[in-house]
Amino acid sequence: MTLALRLENLSKTFAVGKPLIGPPKAHVRAVRPLSLEVAQGETLGIVGESGCGKSTLARMLVGLIPPSTGTIEIEGKALDNADATAFGKLIQYVFQDPISSLNPRKSIRKILEVPLKRLHGMSASERETRIREIFDSVNLREEFLDRYPHEFSGGQAQRIGIARGLAANARILVLDEPVSALDVSVQAQVLNLLAALKAEYGLTYLFISHDLAVVEAVSDRVAVMYFGAVVEVGRADKVFSAPRHPYTNLLAGSAPVVGRPLTPPEAKGTELPDPLNPPPGCAFAARCPRASDICRTEDPALTKMGEDQFAACHHPLDP
The missing domain is CATH 3.40.50.300 (P-loop containing nucleotide triphosphate hydrolases)
Known part of the structure; x- marks a missing residue:
């Protein structure tokens, strides 16, 4: 290749908030x-x-x-x-x-x-x-x-x-x-x-x-981004038909499809994290139904999870 x-x-x-003199506020x-x-x-x-x-x-x-x-x-x-x-x-x-x-x-x-x-x-x-x-x-x-x-x-x-x-x-x-x-x-x-x-x-x-x-x-391939990071990469057909990251699954399920009811909205408090105060660990943990303690403390690395498919998740979905 x-x-x-x-x-x-x-x-x-x-x-953010950089004054004329001195360091920025954030x-x-x-x-x-x-x-x-x-x-x-x-x-x-x-x-x-x-x-x-x-x-x-x-x-x-x-x-x-x-x-x-x-x-x-x-x-x-x-x-x-x-x-x-x-x-x-x-x-x-x-x-x-x-x-x-x-x-x-x-x-x-x-x-x-x-x-x-x-x-x-x-x-x-x-x-x-x-x-x-x-x-x-x-x-x-x-x-x-x-x-x-x-x-x-x-x-x-x-x-x-x-x-x-x-x-x-x-x-x-x-x-x-x-x-x-x-x-x-x-x-x-x-x-x-x-x-x-x-x-x-x-x-x-x-x-x-x-x-x-x-x-x-x-x-040919798709890279899925969330909160400034790539959370999944793989062949286009596999990423959407068999996603390994819960966010990719949420994204695919939220897309309108003719003849399919719209996905119910997420619960309150599941907005994107505050960019000025990012959470520790996985940025998607607050919205993820599979999140555990490790997700809230350690940021997962992009890991190979199949042929030509990578995901950054401690608890990936089954293929």
Whole structure:
């Protein structure tokens, strides 16, 4: 297996209430130390509740924010956050809201020219050829190049966002809720486009979403995050059909399915822990029906629990 991406002890801590002079009042660990490997050509789905650290992780991967600890390796090369060009050539971000991610004052042609100029130093004729190729690959007409972002529908704007990622010639795309703002029929078109582009260009995807059905359909493997940590990793079909971590089981059972009654809500007092005062031991213990004393004192490590399946749990579910 050839690795496209390797994360080693990657974490992010934010200072809270920092005065002009002196130390901050507190710190929030948005992402706790995690390690992951993603193979070339793979789609890794990343799921979890809002606030679990998915988007913070994604922003670290593309160099938008520096990690507090750990390393990011792309194709065996450790990346320095100060080297924005190296990040841009290898990994690109496709944003959740396609309209707001595009500069409203620039035409689509000008937007797509930026990575070709800054990252690859292409001449005007080379840029024009490359832009036409990219636009054709995302099934958009060439006449759209001289229009502005507000003139497009959400589906068209998302295709432009994908085209911008392809313009940098990156081999890894971080897709942050790429279809959540689109109508269901348009979602299918964009997902089919992403599958075709992956096959054509040999891309690797990190697919972040709240929609578990979409994640299961498009992902080879899934990483489940809770309170800034990865609590389960495995093949997409196994993670949702035979979860080993109780949180994954709760997440899968909470997803609406046509013809199935909604899961009753959890009891009161089972909200996410306070990030300013995290509990000792397993962060999910207060919500877990299997929790014991060890869960409230020792944080479980991510442990192999079957073929290609890992979970961080003292009392894992039976397969």
